[in-house]
Every structure is written in structure tokens, then in C-alpha cells.
Amino acid sequence: MSIDTTAAPADEKYHGLTAEQIEQLGAELDGLRQRVLADLGEADAEYLRKVVTTQRKMEIAGRALFYLPVIGWVPAVACLSVSKILDNMEIGHNVMHGQYDFLGDPAFNSRMFDWDTVCPGEQWKYSHNYIHHTFTNIVGKDRDVGYGILRMDPDQKWHPYYLGNPLYAFLLMTFFEWGVALHDLEVENIVSGKRKLADNKPLYPGLMRKIRRQALKDYVLFPALTGPLFPLTFAGNAVANLVRNVWAFNIIFCGHFPAGVASFSEEETADETRGHWYLRQMLGSANITGSKLMHLMSGNLSHQIEHHLFPDLPARRYPEMAVEVREICERYGLPYNTGRLHQQLFSVFKKIVRYSLPGGTAKPAPVRGPGAVTDDSLAA
Amino acid sequence: MSALISPPAPGGPVGRLLRSRLAAALATPHGVDRYLERFNPMWAAHEVRARVVSVHRETTGTDSAPVATLTLQPTSTWRGHRAGQHVLVGVELPGSAKRLTRAFSISSAASAPGEQITLTIRAHDEGQVSAYLVRQAQPGTILHLSQAQGEFTLHESPATPTTNHLLFITGGSGITPAMSMVRTLLRDGYDGHAGRKVTFLHFARSAEDQIFADELAAIAAADNGVDVHLRHGDALFSAFELRRLVPDYRETDTWLCGPAGLVELVKEAYADAEGVLAPRLRMEFFKPAVARAAQSADGAELSGEVTFTRSGASAPASGTSLLEQAEELGLKPEFGCRMGICFSCTRTKTAGTVRNVLTGEESSLPDEEIRICVTAAAGDCHIDL
Numbered sequence: 001m002s003i004d005t006t007a008a009p010a011d012e013k014y015h016g017l018t019a020e021q022i023e024q025l026g027a028e029l030d031g032l033r034q035r036v037l038a039d040l041g042e043a044d045a046e047y048l049r050k051v052v053t054t055q056r057k058m059e060i061a062g063r064a065l066f067y068l069p070v071i072g073w074v075p076a077v078a079c080l081s082v083s084k085i086l087d088n089m090e091i092g093h094n095v096m097h098g099q100y101d102f103l104g105d106p107a108f109n110s111r112m113f114d115w116d117t118v119c120p121g122e123q124w125k126y127s128h129n130y131i132h133h134t135f136t137n138i139v140g141k142d143r144d145v146g147y148g149i150l151r152m153d154p155d156q157k158w159h160p161y162y163l164g165n166p167l168y169a170f171l172l173m174t175f176f177e178w179g180v181a182l183h184d185l186e187v188e189n190i191v192s193g194k195r196k197l198a199d200n201k202p203l204y205p206g207l208m209r210k211i212r213r214q215a216l217k218d219y220v221l222f223p224a225l226t227g228p229l230f231p232l233t234f235a236g237n238a239v240a241n242l243v244r245n246v247w248a249f250n251i252i253f254c255g256h257f258p259a260g261v262a263s264f265s266e267e268e269t270a271d272e273t274r275g276h277w278y279l280r281q282m283l284g285s286a287n288i289t290g291s292k293l294m295h296l297m298s299g300n301l302s303h304q305i306e307h308h309l310f311p312d313l314p315a316r317r318y319p320e321m322a323v324e325v326r327e328i329c330e331r332y333g334l335p336y337n338t339g340r341l342h343q344q345l346f347s348v349f350k351k352i353v354r355y356s357l358p359g360g361t362a363k364p365a366p367v368r369g370p371g372a373v374t375d376d377s378l379a380a
Numbered sequence: 381m382s383a384l385i386s387p388p389a390p391g392g393p394v395g396r397l398l399r400s401r402l403a404a405a406l407a408t409p410h411g412v413d414r415y416l417e418r419f420n421p422m423w424a425a426h427e428v429r430a431r432v433v434s435v436h437r438e439t440t441g442t443d444s445a446p447v448a449t450l451t452l453q454p455t456s457t458w459r460g461h462r463a464g465q466h467v468l469v470g471v472e473l474p475g476s477a478k479r480l481t482r483a484f485s486i487s488s489a490a491s492a493p494g495e496q497i498t499l500t501i502r503a504h505d506e507g508q509v510s511a512y513l514v515r516q517a518q519p520g521t522i523l524h525l526s527q528a529q530g531e532f533t534l535h536e537s538p539a540t541p542t543t544n545h546l547l548f549i550t551g552g553s554g555i556t557p558a559m560s561m562v563r564t565l566l567r568d569g570y571d572g573h574a575g576r577k578v579t580f581l582h583f584a585r586s587a588e589d590q591i592f593a594d595e596l597a598a599i600a601a602a603d604n605g606v607d608v609h610l611r612h613g614d615a616l617f618s619a620f621e622l623r624r625l626v627p628d629y630r631e632t633d634t635w636l637c638g639p640a641g642l643v644e645l646v647k648e649a650y651a652d653a654e655g656v657l658a659p660r661l662r663m664e665f666f667k668p669a670v671a672r673a674a675q676s677a678d679g680a681e682l683s684g685e686v687t688f689t690r691s692g693a694s695a696p697a698s699g700t701s702l703l704e705q706a707e708e709l710g711l712k713p714e715f716g717c718r719m720g721i722c723f724s725c726t727r728t729k730t731a732g733t734v735r736n737v738l739t740g741e742e743s744s745l746p747d748e749e750i751r752i753c754v755t756a757a758a759g760d761c762h763i764d765l
Contacts, residue, residue: 034739045477056418098723101749104479105472107414109749110723114409121409130716130724213408221405277719311721 026275059083080240089299119181120210137284148188151355158358165356176245254344255304260365281308287338333373335365398425424455428525448514461528463564464557470524482509485556489563502553532664551583551638578606619649637664684759697757720754732761
């Protein structure tokens with residue numbers, strides 16, 4: 001509970017909020033969480049089942065359309081791409097967060113579900129649900145800051161290796177599912193000596209099993225079932241995986257890398273309270289504005305701020321919660337980082353290029369509302 | 381689409397194909413059933429579900445705990461059951477959309493694969509699942525089933541006839557597995573004429589509360605070698621009475637199923653001087669209820685025992701999280717964030733009452749998944765750890 005009030009930089013980072021105000025902020029967010037939690041029920045179950053039904057139908061349609069030579073190929077790839085995107089984002093990511101564990105349905109239980117990518121859900125949950133969501137944007141602890149291969153923050157020490165930042169980002173986008181799968185092997189920590197190669201041994205069997213199954217399905221069995229159309233089906237499945245890779249990469253990179261998103265040091269966050277944790281999640285995430293379809297296709301990760309505040313609540317609730325979170329931000333004089341997809345992407349792109357070179361400074365985020373917290377704004 | 385495809389027969393070509401390694405490889409990582417269920421809940425390759433065919437009220441009067449028999453049509457994946465076995469039934473409760481799963485004995489005679497079965501269920505005051513099944517389930521309702529399980533079964537069969545005397549002692553809704561056995565015996569022509577005697581001793585709260593009253597009366601009246609003895613009201617089991625009905629009861633194959641009070645009395649009668657039970661006594665255990673905590677109005681006072689069932693360790697409920705309590709006992713459960721967001725520490729609470737320390741919400745549901753880092757005991761509780 002001890003908060004070092006003499007440290008001016010930390011104070012600035014938290015937008016001048018006092019310890020009491022930060023705890024009050026935490027209490028308000030807890031209250032919001034509580035209200036939504038109490039309201040969970042049939043509507044959430046129905047929504048999830050509807051999305052799953054759509055995804056399964058899309059997948060079956062996609063697999064079937066490959067039998068239609070020439071004219072079927074593009075619609076087949078489109079259906080399969082949508083199926084994989086829905087499966088990975090609105091269904092897989094959210095179910096494996098435990099958002100639907102409350103249903104008690106084994107099909108949607110975070111410990112049983114696995115998604116249609118080469119990354120085993122079991123391994124992803126450790127690095128994502130635990131490491132990334134607990135230590136969000138703490139440089140040196142959150143391995144999602146640059147994913148161990150990119151320089152995305154001025155506090156990451158520059159090295160000539162990072163001149164390749166744009167190239168690495170492009171490769172990561174193209175092979176994103178493989179990047180996610182290999183992320184758990186913590187290669188950068190092995191290179192730096194923080195992790196032993198032997199530590200990875202227990203991960204190999206699960207990883208290889210998942211890769212074998214995914215490759216067998218997409219690159220052997222379904223193509224073989226279309227007989228002479230094998231090469232077309234093979235290529236179509238590869239393109240669908242690529243489309244999903246590019247889309248998922250773009251959405252996810254808009255979550256924590258647009259300009260104005262704050263990062264933190266291990267010292268700053270050593271004695272965090274629950275209020276501080278909430279505040280760090282708010283300052284360390286960014287949203288994307290867009291249509292309902294965009295939110296669905298992004299698995300509601302377009303509401304990254306709400307997702308990081310309430311990672312275990314069903315993502316379909318984030319849009320309604322965003323209204324209140326935004327209002328809270330304005331009252332507390334905090335930034336609420338959001339923008340259209342192309343704006344956020346451009347901002348991320350600039351960062352990737354800028355930090356390939358030495359130096360760089362973090363840009364402050366714009367604050368809406370009165371700009372500073374006052375007794376009046378909190379009483380409102 | 382659904383009109384073109386009939387439910388897959390278990391042994392038929394479609395069923396075999398759906399259960400093949402090829403189908404599993406194509407449906408990875410979700411599995412074949414995750415696709416079939418989206419089109420028709422009665423299509424399954426591995427899982428078992430059932431459609432409620434009819435609901436029949438068993439007890440008369442306006443009892444607070446009515447009993448109903450549900451006839452179920454399982455999916456073709458149902459492998460059948462032996463008389464006396466039970467099945468896990470999962471229902472999605474309206475409103476909360478939560479799936480709850482409870483065990484119920486099958487009351488119908490032994491079934492073959494894919495055959496209809498019946499469950500006879502009493503709507504307990506605190507049993508959400510039993511109350512739903514008895515009061516709200518309707519023809520067409522879909523239930524999730526396990527395969528039949530349990531070893532409280534009848535070993536006799538027409539294929540291996542013996543002249544053993546069979547004795548059933550049951551109380552209340554504990555009659556259901558015994559009923560399945562008697563129905564199986566009678567259906568298969570295994571009656572008193574073949575030189576075997578069956579004695580059925582049952583205790584019910586009242587005549588109005590008697591399950592299967594008409595059928596039991598018919599069985600008693602028929603010439604079949606089955607003696608039915610019904611005891612209603614305050615009649616307690618006594619070894620003296622049992623000895624009169626079945627003099628060598630300790631050497632008789634006996635099936636016992638009923639409330640704890642009855643089970644204790646019968647066990648005493650079957651124990652020798654050293655307290656060893658006669659080997660011919662078979663019992664069906666229902667999960668012992670875990671006491672609710674005695675708590676003062678302000679919730680400050682806490683009593684209860686936390687038991688980690690897998691390790692056998694236990695400690696008085698301290699009010700701290702179950703994760704901390706486990707660690708204090710030297711256990712090393714898996715954990716992550718320790719603040720309730722990452723689900724690494726999720727464990728099953730098999731029984732008892734716990735409180736979510738973030739929400740203050742208390743829950744007494746059996747077999748509930750909880751995050752032990754943000755859950756504390758609110759009385760006696762059993763954790764699978």
C-alpha cells in the first residue's frame with residue numbers, strides 16, 4: 001500500500017492523481033465491474049452461441065466451396081478467413097480468458113477450449129492471461145512490449161539489430177500465428193541468458209502436436225479431399241491463414257502501441273494497489289473506433305482499454321462499459337486513447353520506424369475533459 | 381439441410397465415419413460434436429444428450445417436495461446401462477444460463493444402446509437441478525448426459541441364473557436404483573418361480589409420498605416371488621424386524637440406498653462385533669452435505685473447516701484466500717496473477733460454501749469451479765487440491 005509521493009516523475013505519469021484519488025478510481029471501476037457481473041446471463045450465452053454457429057457455418061461453407069472450381073475459390077477463401085478470424089478473436093481469445101466460464105459449459109470453458117491456430121491454447125494462456133494481463137506494459141516484465149523482437153518503447157535499449165524493426169514487424173504480421181506459437185519459448189530470454197534452453201523442453205510436445213494437427217488439416221487432408229483441386233485448396237487454406245494473420249496482427253498492434261500509450265518501469269509498479277493496477281491498464285491500452293462489424297471481427301479488442309480493465313468479463317459487454325469508462329477518464333483528467341483503425345495503425349507504423357533508430361521519447365497522450373482532476377470533477 | 385440427414389446410427393456407416401480418426405482430424409481442434417450440435421442437439425458422435433419425451437408426476441397431494449419421472453430419449457451414442465447405475469445430468473438453468481450437473485439414478489430397467497430411459501427425481505428445496513427437472517422440464521427439453529456409471533448394480537442376469545435371495549432396503553427417493561433392478565428382474569422373467577426370492581423393504585415419509593405406489597402394489601399382488609414391505613410415517617428400520625423378514629439377512633445379497641439416517645441403522649445391523657460390515661451389503665452413497673457456516677449477523681464470525689481433498693490437508697477457515705490457506709499448509713497449487721484475472725488457479729470446489737473476496741458473493745453449489753486466489757471459505761468446504 002505504500003506509495004512514494006515524493007517521486008515527481010511517477011506523479012506525472014499518473015496524471016497528478018493522489019493516492020486517495022487512485023483508490024477512488026479503483027472503487028468506481030470495481031463498481032462498474034460488479035454491476036455487469038451481476039447482469040451476466042442468457043443474453044451473453046445466446047450471443048456466444050450465435051457467433052459460434054456463424055463461425056462453424058462459415059467454416060463448413062468455406063471448406064465446401066473449394067469443390068467449386070474457379071468461381072468457388074475466392075468465396076471459399078473469404079468464408080474460411082472470416083471463420084478463422086471469428087474463431088481466434090471473438091470466440092477463442094475471449095473464451096480462453098475465462099469470460100464464459102460462468103456458463104459451466106465444457107465447450108466454452110477456458111481450460112478446455114483450443115483455437116484454430118498453431119499456438120496451443122494452454123501455452124498462450126500463461127503468457128497472455130497471466131504475464132501480459134498482470135504486468136501490462138511494464139518494460140522488462142510484459143513480454144508483449146515488442147514481443148521480444150521489436151523495439152516499441154524508448155526504454156528498450158537500442159541495438160543495431162533494431163534497424164530491422166520494420167522488416168521484423170512485416171514478417172511477424174505475415175507469420176503471426178507462428179509468432180504467437182513461438183512466443184512462449186521466450187527466445188529473447190534464452191539469448192540474453194535469463195532462460196535456459198532446457199526450460200522449453202516441456203513445451204515442445206504440446207507445441208509439436210498442435211502444429212502437426214493444424215498442418216495436417218489445412219495442408220494435407222482438406223486439400224486431398226478435393227482430389228485434383230489439391231493445389232488450389234492448399235493455396236486457399238494458406239491464404240485464409242494469411243488473411244487471419246494480417247488482420248489479427250493489425251488489431252493487436254493497435255492495442256498497446258499507438259502514440260500516447262504509457263509504459264512503466266518495474267520500480268514504478270513495485271508496490272501497486274488495485275487502483276494503481278486499474279490506472280496502469282487504462283493508460284497502457286488504446287481503443288479503435290468503428291462499426292459493430294469491426295468490433296465483432298476484432299473480438300471486441302477494439303475495446304482494448306475495457307478489456308484490460310475487465311479481462312474476465314464477456315467482451316460483448318465492453319461497448320456498453322466503454323461509455324462509463326470514458327466518462328470516468330474525463331472526470332479524473334485521464335487520457336482515453338482511441339481513434340479510427342487507419343489512424344491508430346499509422347501511429348503504430350510511425351513508432352515501428354522511429355524506434356528502429358536510437359533514442360526517441362514517449363509522446364504524452366491528449367486528455368479530454370477539464371484536463372486535470374479537481375474536487376468538482378470527482379463530485380460530478 | 382437437417383431434413384436430409386438423419387441422426388447417425390451408432391454402428392451404421394455414418395456413425396462410424398463421424399467417430400473415425402479422419403473426422404477427428406478434420407474437426408480439430410474443436411471435435412466433431414462441436415459441429416454437429418450447431419445443427420441438431422440430438423446429433424452426436426461422442427457426447428450423450430437426451431430429449432425429454434414425457435414428464436409424469438409420481439406422488440399425489442400437494443407435497444413440498446414432489447417427485448416426477450422423466451422419460452428420456454438419449455442420442456444414439458448412449459451405450460445403455462446396467463440396473464442400479466446412475467447418470468450425470470447437465471441442465472442449463474433459465475435466466476442464469478449456467479449449466480449445472482448432478483447425478484441421478486436411472487429408474488427404468490437395464491437399457492440397450494440408444495434405448496429410452498427414465499429418471500425419477502424428487503424436487504428438493506435446495507436442489508436447483510432437481511427442482512428444474514421436476515417442475516420446469518417439458519417434452520422437448522434437451523439435457524446433457526454422461527454415460528451410465530456406478531457399481532451399485534445387479535450382477536444376476538437371466539444368462540447366469542442363481543438361486544440367491546435378493547434383498548433391497550431403500551428409503552425415500554433411494555428407491556430408484558432398486559426399482560430399476562426389480563423391473564429388470566421381472567422384465568427378464570427372473571422371478572420366484574425360478575426358485576429365487578426377492579424382498580423389497582422400503583421406507584417413505586407417508587403414503588402420499590410413496591413413489592411408484594401403484595406399480596409396487598401390482599408387484600406385491602402378482603404371483604412372482606417378490607415380497608414388498610412398505611413402511612410409512614415414523615416407522616424406523618430395526619434389525620429385529622429385518623431378521624423376521626429375512627432371517628439370514630447378513631448372508632443375503634443386499635442393496636441399500638436411502639437417506640443417511642437409514643443407512644446408519646442398516647450398517648449397524650450388518651456389522652459384526654468388531655464393526656466389520658457383512659460383505660454382501662452393497663451401498664449407494666450420496667454426497668454428504670457439508671454444513672453451512674454459523675455466522676453472526678455482521679458476518680464477522682467465521683467457523684468451518686477447509687479440506688483439500690486430494691492432499692488430505694485441512695485447516696480451520698481463516699478468512700484469507702483458499703490459495704493462501706493451501707500455501708500455509710505447504711501445498712503448492714498452480715497460480716498466476718493472484719488477483720482473479722488469469723484463471724491459472726481455477727480449482728473445483730466439490731462441496732461447501734465459499735465467498736468471492738472481490739464481490740462478497742457467497743455460493744454453496746457443489747462441483748463449482750472457483751479461482752482460489754480470490755475465494756475464501758465461508759464455512760466448511762471441500763476443494764479438489
